[in-house]
Amino acid sequence: MNAAKNKQDTYYESIIKNGFSRRDFMTFTAFMAAYMGYETSSIAQIANALKTTPRLPIIWEHYQECTCCSESFIRTDHPIAANIILDKVSLDYTLTLMAASGHQAEAAKKATMEKYKGEYILCVEGSVPLGEEGVFCCIAGKTALEQLKEAAAGAKAIIAWGSCASNGCVQSSKPNPTNATPIHKIITDKPIIRVPGCPPIGEVMAGVIVHVIAFGKLPELDRQGRPKAFYAKRVHDSCYRRPYFDAGLFVEEFDDENAKKGYCLYKVGCKGPVTYNSCGTMKWNNGVSYPIQSGHGCFGCSEDNFWDNGPIYERLTNVPGFGIEANADKVGMVAAGVVAGAAVGHAIASKMSKRKELKERIVSGKDLEKQVE
Amino acid sequence: MSERIVVDPITRIEGHLRIEAEIKDGVIVDAFSSSTMVRGIEEIVKGRDPRDVWAFVQRTCGVCTTVHALTSVRTVEDALGIVIPPNAEMVRNIMEGTLYMHDHVIHFYHLHALDWVDVVSVLSADSAETSRIAQSISNWPKSSVGYFSDVQKRIKRFVDSGQLGIFANGYWGHKQMKLPAEINLLAVAHYLEALEWQKEIVKVHTIFGGKNPHPNYLVGGMACAVNTDDPGGINAERLAYVGQLIQEGKNFVEQVYLPDLMAIASYYKDWGVIGKGFGNYMSYGDFPTNGYNSTDPSSFKFPSGVIKDFDISKIYPVDHKDSTEIVEFVNKSWYEYAGGDGASLHPWDGETSIKYSGSKPPYDHLDVDQKYSFVKTPRWKGQPMEVGPLARVLIGYAHGREEFKEIVDSALSTLDVPVTALFSTLGRTAARGLETQLVANWTVEFYNTLMTNIKNGDQRMANSELRDPATWPKETKGVGYMEAPRGALAHWIVIKDGKTANYQQVVPSTWNASPRDPNGVRSAYEATLIGTPVADPEQPLEIIRTIHSFDPCLACAVHLYDEHGKHISQVQNTTTCNV
Secondary structure, three states, X not given: OOHHHHOOOEHHHHHHHOOOOHHHHHHHHHHHHHHOOOOOOHHHHHHHHHHHOEOXXXXXXXXXXXXXXXXXXXXXXXXXXHHHHHHHEEEEEEOXXXXXXXXXXXXXXXXXXXXXXXXXXXXXXXXXXXXXHHOOEXXXXXXXXXXXXXXXXXXXXXXXXXXXXXXXXXXXXXXXXXXXXXXXXXXXXXXXXXXOOOOOOHHHHHHHHHHHHHHOOOOOEOOOOOEHHHHOOEHHHHOOOHHHHHOOOEOOOOOOHHXXXXXXXXXXXXXXXXXXXXXXXXXXXXXXXXXXXXXXXXOOOOOOOHHHOOOOOOOOOOOOOOOOOOOHHHHHHHHHHHHHHHHHHHHHOOXXXXXXXXXXXXXXXXXXXXXXX | OOEEEEEOOOOOOEOOEEEEEEEEOOEEXXXXXXEOEOOOHHHHHOOOOOOOHHHHHHOOOOXXXXXXXXXXXXXHHHHHOOOOOHHHHHHHHHHHHHHHHHHHHHHHHHHHHHHOOOOHXXXXXXXXXXXXXXXXXOOOOOOOHHHHHHHHHHHHHHHXXXXXXXXXXXXXXXXXXXXXXXXXXXXXXXXXXXXXXXXXXXXXXXXXHOOOOOOOOEOOEOOXXXXXXXXXXXXXXXXXXXXXXXXXXXXXXXXXXXHHHHXXXXXXXXXXXXXXXXXXXXXXXXXXOXXXXXXXXXXXXXXXXXXXXXXXXXXXXXXXXXXXXXXXXXXXXXXXXXXXXXXXXXXXXXOOEEOOOOOOOOOXXXXXXXXXXXXXXXXXXXXXXXXXXXXXXXXXXXXXXXXXXXXHXXXXXXXXXXHHHHOOHHHHHHHHHHHHHHHHHHXXXXXXXXXXXXXXXXXXXXXXXXXXXXXXXXXXXXXEEEEEOOEEEEEEEEEEOOEXXXXXXXXXXXXXXXXXXXXXXXXXXXXXXXXXXXXXOOOOHHHHHHHHOOOOEOOOXXXXXXXXXXXXXOOEOOOOOOO
């Protein structure tokens, strides 16, 4: 093997080689640090890591999916994020973008699996159908299950992109005709980062990759395996319409007077109170908007089993999953249930005076705070 | 003696597609198109609230994200008799128009260009000559010698790194790569620019639909309420943002995409006689200017109709509701019909029962004498149809619409090719670019109409009158259609007791990618591959050129199990995306 070919450029080297300045490089790291919610002091740490870490080989598999995750990934917006695939990582296999087809494509994947055994990151977009021995998804004549097992064996870690790979998404909802199964239920001997959402926000996807290459380790995950940097908060907690919820001011039906004023969408089905994601903080497509800002409730696309969690336009009345949680998440989820219950109370009491409503709201809010504490 | 070659996976598409081709004396003599993935979305939406279905079926495809959502809300609105406000119609048109711009540009640069453009050849380009060429064909500002020289250096360093990433094992140096190095450099520079640009145009979806991919739609209109005097609604700032994004998108289409398309096409005129197919083209029509329910065909920017056997002097009408027109077969698909493999069904009566009977994986070849795909085979009055940009452009031309004639005649004259060159792989790829110009023009019109409506005091965005299931009939059915970027798309729904009783999608790639029918007649992919020369069977570049000219978005099928886990019926769907 040619030694020169084996040498991988570090991120810093590849950025400088590609005609960007050191200043561009620092800007990039600052943006990524800001996006990922790090303290300013960690910018230097990221910069240093990118200077010294070699380009990371990535194999990106596509199973039962719609390619929305790949599409979201290429929407990332920060200084050179659109160039990640050329400058930051070596995306050696992806059905969506790679030049080669057929056996040339499979050969490229095999080469990376052999040459970078134990070093490459396996990204998975899509669920794996386990029904009828896997015949519902075949690539190059092999089942997705077989392809996954082969690719996972030599992977350093796995990133499960989107809800398909993280929780099965739409194809696993009732009656789950193909027995579509998320990755962590199949591969149990590798670290797995779950990045749910349908799709995840582009900058979240970029952020996860940059975390891995900058710090040389996986981001800190919550008990469900999601990066805390992006999934620690409920959409409801970061929603700019939250004050209307607290004040009991709701959209009653789409395009009514309250909708035009931007009131809370809870009564037309918003699942923000039970959804953990960055939509309210980072927003979508470089901060342009997010579903609630554009007048449609959140339907919880980053939560497990969200397709079966009741009709999209029905208000939350109960929240599945109580009683099995045992840590910080419990507080949030229970709080969500309480809040939801309180709001239903609101709706019923809609004839009460606003003053009385607000007073009750404050009381129930205080109760809630106590429970959280 | 013929040789069977297999291309699986076909990359740079959505979904999972496998092509097996017989080659004799360097020419394809037979071909088989197989979709190897299925999810079952149509079965999953059964029993669900019809108002929710758009979100489920939207996940059929994340590339042409929105098309299934739009078709679904039109389907449910048709079933329930809902007429949406004019502003909602215009917002849907604007979102669809920007989708076209995004999708076609992405297809050209990121999914199709690497079939024609040799990335490695860029290393030997004269950047000054590239700059000269760029300035001679376009006013696009990024065209200096220094700019192309920087791109070239970047590619050189990338290649020198030894990690070729997405360019590994490409068809570099293949003798069918005919562009001069300078044009290759131009195309690669714009590959990178288009990657940056595409994330901007989609912000139109984010403003109206909250996110992209997969923006939100609504049965009855759109959820983005207008309020010009409140921060809570679509106001002047949001609308100005949309206007600017449309204009920037149009500029890119006109100054980058179209000049590049013509420049590259001029070196591949030999592909104006390859990939011809059977000559039947179908369009459902789309982009309503006076309401989707309008009965005036001239109010749709894309006219509808069918052309048979290359004869553009006659146009036949299409009726989605006539059970004798659009039907589907499963004789070569991994499903069963109660009436047997020779039977055909209209989608409202769709009966689907999945039954995989293909080779047990891992396999080297499919047994194509038996069933060989998860895609069903649709036919219009018994005929196979090609759908997509070429069909739309031909039908617009056949209708005598001036703007269609203008762009087609101008392109033929620029390339100096006869009109028959349209019926080809080159024609298909060119038609996609030409219609993008039309759609960009129309999108500006839709935006102006929206602004005028709002200025005149109409701020309505949704009609909630019939959203309450209490107002619905006990049983009803509907059909919704559109022209997705990849071609004619329709959904059929049956609603009973407020729930979805049946739902079927016949998507563009169902028409194009399906296996042959009971008469042994091939669908578009298979038919267009016949006669294609293949220089090196080890490097099936010519196959992917023709297949990519359709912009495949492969699909799937859907099936139903009973409560004991046994397949009892299933609805199909396939392709333009994965159902």
